[in-house]
Amino acid sequence: xxxxxxxxxxxxxxxxxxxxxxxxNLAAAVSNAGGLGSIGVGATHASGAAQMIDELRGLTDGxxxxxxxxxxxxxxxxxxxxxxxxALTPLFRELxxxxxxxxxTIYKSFADDEDMLGVLVERAPPVVxxxxxxxxxxxxxxxxxxxxxxIATATNVEEARAAKASGMDAVVAQGxxxxxxxxxxxxxxEDTRLGTLALTSLLVRFSDLPVIAAGGxxxxxxxxxxxxxxxxxxxxxxxxIPCPESAADDAYRQALLSEAAHHTVMTRAISGRxxxxxxxxxxxxxxxxxHSAPExxxxxxxxxxxxxxxxxxRESGFGAQWAGQGAPLARELPAADLIRALQRExxxxx
Amino acid sequence: xxxxxxxxxxxxxxxxxxxxxxxxNLAAAVSNAGGLGSIGVGATHASGAAQMIDELRGLTDGxxxxxxxxxxxxxxxxxxxxxxxxALTPLFRELxxxxxxxxxTIYKSFADDEDMLGVLVERAPPVVxxxxxxxxxxxxxxxxxxxxxxIATATNVEEARAAKASGMDAVVAQGxxxxxxxxxxxxxxEDTRLGTLALTSLLVRFSDLPVIAAGGxxxxxxxxxxxxxxxxxxxxxxxxIPCPESAADDAYRQALLSEAAHHTVMTRAISGRxxxxxxxxxxxxxxxxxHSAPExxxxxxxxxxxxxxxxxxRESGFGAQWAGQGAPLARELPAADLIRALQRExxxxx
Numbered sequence: 001x002x003x004x005x006x007x008x009x010x011x012x013x014x015x016x017x018x019x020x021x022x023x024x025n026l027a028a029a030v031s032n033a034g035g036l037g038s039i040g041v042g043a044t045h046a047s048g049a050a051q052m053i054d055e056l057r058g059l060t061d062g063x064x065x066x067x068x069x070x071x072x073x074x075x076x077x078x079x080x081x082x083x084x085x086x087a088l089t090p091l092f093r094e095l096x097x098x099x100x101x102x103x104x105t106i107y108k109s110f111a112d113d114e115d116m117l118g119v120l121v122e123r124a125p126p127v128v129x130x131x132x133x134x135x136x137x138x139x140x141x142x143x144x145x146x147x148x149x150x151i152a153t154a155t156n157v158e159e160a161r162a163a164k165a166s167g168m169d170a171v172v173a174q175g176x177x178x179x180x181x182x183x184x185x186x187x188x189x190e191d192t193r194l195g196t197l198a199l200t201s202l203l204v205r206f207s208d209l210p211v212i213a214a215g216g217x218x219x220x221x222x223x224x225x226x227x228x229x230x231x232x233x234x235x236x237x238x239x240x241i242p243c244p245e246s247a248a249d250d251a252y253r254q255a256l257l258s259e260a261a262h263h264t265v266m267t268r269a270i271s272g273r274x275x276x277x278x279x280x281x282x283x284x285x286x287x288x289x290x291h292s293a294p295e296x297x298x299x300x301x302x303x304x305x306x307x308x309x310x311x312x313x314r315e316s317g318f319g320a321q322w323a324g325q326g327a328p329l330a331r332e333l334p335a336a337d338l339i340r341a342l343q344r345e346x347x348x349x350x
Numbered sequence: 351x352x353x354x355x356x357x358x359x360x361x362x363x364x365x366x367x368x369x370x371x372x373x374x375n376l377a378a379a380v381s382n383a384g385g386l387g388s389i390g391v392g393a394t395h396a397s398g399a400a401q402m403i404d405e406l407r408g409l410t411d412g413x414x415x416x417x418x419x420x421x422x423x424x425x426x427x428x429x430x431x432x433x434x435x436x437a438l439t440p441l442f443r444e445l446x447x448x449x450x451x452x453x454x455t456i457y458k459s460f461a462d463d464e465d466m467l468g469v470l471v472e473r474a475p476p477v478v479x480x481x482x483x484x485x486x487x488x489x490x491x492x493x494x495x496x497x498x499x500x501i502a503t504a505t506n507v508e509e510a511r512a513a514k515a516s517g518m519d520a521v522v523a524q525g526x527x528x529x530x531x532x533x534x535x536x537x538x539x540e541d542t543r544l545g546t547l548a549l550t551s552l553l554v555r556f557s558d559l560p561v562i563a564a565g566g567x568x569x570x571x572x573x574x575x576x577x578x579x580x581x582x583x584x585x586x587x588x589x590x591i592p593c594p595e596s597a598a599d600d601a602y603r604q605a606l607l608s609e610a611a612h613h614t615v616m617t618r619a620i621s622g623r624x625x626x627x628x629x630x631x632x633x634x635x636x637x638x639x640x641h642s643a644p645e646x647x648x649x650x651x652x653x654x655x656x657x658x659x660x661x662x663x664r665e666s667g668f669g670a671q672w673a674g675q676g677a678p679l680a681r682e683l684p685a686a687d688l689i690r691a692l693q694r695e696x697x698x699x700x
Binding site: 216 | 395403506507508515525526527540541542544545546547549551552554555556565567568572574575576578579580612613614615616674675676678679
């Protein structure tokens with residue numbers, strides 16, 4: 001039995017869980033079309049996750065994936081946070097706003113969230129996936145006992161081997177091309193920035209887990225390429241952002257479908273962790289910022305406030321416009337049509 | 351007629367021109383086995399290039415590729431150079447040596463080298479390729495008139511479109527995974543760091559040139575993957591370094607075939623231009639250096655002196671140990687055997 005059988009997939013494509021961009025509607029459309037739809041619940045609490053899962057279950061009988069953030073709780077540092085807010089103040093003022101006076105740890109890590117574990121064990125999603133790290137032994141055992149298929153994200157061989165040792169069933173090889181948050185377990189450790197082609201090849205050889213390739217894959221050719229490398233499936237995120245079912249706002253969609261798509265940059269300025277974003281005013285500011293951002297997700301509290309101030313002033317350049325390096329190949333199609341196009345390109349139309 | 355016919359290739363594989371590592375022997379072995387062997391003459395003058403080409407022609411009747419550096423001449427800055435030598439002095443002293451008192455522009459760019467053009471026009475290599483930029487209109491015309499097939503390296507769509515406009519016949523899509531010097535035309539401009547998968551996909555779609563993919567490709571699977579993306583051939587460099595025909599020294603070979611291969615880093619410290627190297631003492635020093643390196647190839651004069659001092663003191667950690675991100679997949683085989691293995695993996699054995 002292959003992983004595709006285990007996940008009941010007719011198409012070897014996973015729609016990436018993009019917290020804030022993916023929706024139960026998007027995930028359901030993908031799952032109903034034969035791929036694996038995903039929702040990201042890392043940016044919400046247990047009851048929000050329960051609501052999203054329930055909504056998704058109402059929209060599809062297919063398999064689906066629920067993604068969690070498993071980051072280390074941030075080390076708070078009042079001096080760093082004050083300096084960061086001070087550095088951002090001119091940007092807020094330019095937008096006719098004031099920065100927040102203090103910042104908060106806006107997301108709880110799954111590592112510290114017993115309520116979230118309860119919701120997951122009770123609803124038992126067919127697939128549960130993890131970003132930024134691995135759940136502890138007890139959580140792995142509880143989720144496996146509930147029947148969940150478990151997937152971790154790795155950016156190098158060492159993280160993939162840790163995923164195998166922890167009991168994961170598969171690993172997402174997240175190449176440096178990928179949009180959004182880079183899954184590195186330790187954002188302050190060495191980052192070898194492995195590209196999707198190299199990383200997929202290395203994890204197929206060295207991880208002893210089924211590999212799902214991610215990063216820069218936008219069409220059937222890209223999917224076929226990673227299958228040739230030995231991946232069992234491809235995970236696409238940016239390709240799904242222009243779908244009408246996504247939660248991306250108009251400015252984000254327009255930027256993605258313009259020449260701006262040729263320019264992405266890895267930045268910590270928006271959230272405190274490295275993430276690939278369309279080059280915009282926030283990333284440009286971050287590239288020259290003289291202060292270190294507070295740790296994730298504390299910096300994100302400031303980043304979200306700045307974007308809200310920007311939107312109020314009709315300035316979209318402070319958004320978290322995550323995008324992978326394949327962004328110029330994005331197509332504006334409903335998710336089911338996109339899956340059908342990918343399937344046709346894959347040469348797998350029955 | 352395809353590019354493979356034009357180049358008389360039986361295997362869609364180009365051995366990357368690696369100045370200082372590739373040799374006429376290596377290139378001949380690859381060409382005789384059905385691939386395209388390459389020599390890099392960017393680190394030598396016209397008469398040295400003539401000698402290498404003549405040696406290679408004596409070893410093969412097959413097609414071969416001669417690679418040139420087409421960088422902008424460095425802006426010399428005495429203060430920057432003195433500060434750089436000052437910063438390197440403790441490293442030299444630790445090795446029982448003294449730094450050079452001055453630095454030189456050790457390589458002449460093909461853009462400024464009439465003698466080199468004369469050698470190429472006279473010998474008319476079947477393929478001539480360019481790194482760091484494009485030759486001017488007169489050089490392109492002269493080489494095409496001599497019957498040479500011309501290839502440029504591009505790291506983004508803009509560079510590839512410039513290559514097309516200049517009259518190139520094909521483009522190497524050099525992904526961020528690739529070992530050695532990154533081909534960016536302007537080392538101080540924006541670098542979008544496109545991975546091989548994303549870059550190949552983008553150049554196939556937007557360059558209007560046949561695309562040769564490079565970066566992280568180490569085996570038949572990697573070659574098949576980039577062919578699926580629409581590339582006409584793959585260029586492999588790191589895969590050929592362990593061949594007995596290469597000029598790599600023992601320390602370099604040993605490092606490449608050890609756990610060290612899992613750690614590469616993009617550094618300017620060795621040569622003044624970004625290049626991917628096995629992490630070693632020089633790259634670690636460079637990562638924390640508080641001074642800017644002189645422009646390429648002036649910094650390389652210091653880097654080569656430091657490595658010579660290191661070798662004299664039996665310290666190999668200051669070598670230019672270029673390697674791509676696929677390095678852990680390197681195999682120690684004679685070049686002809688490696689081509690046969692790749693061909694077998696490609697499923698193309700007749």
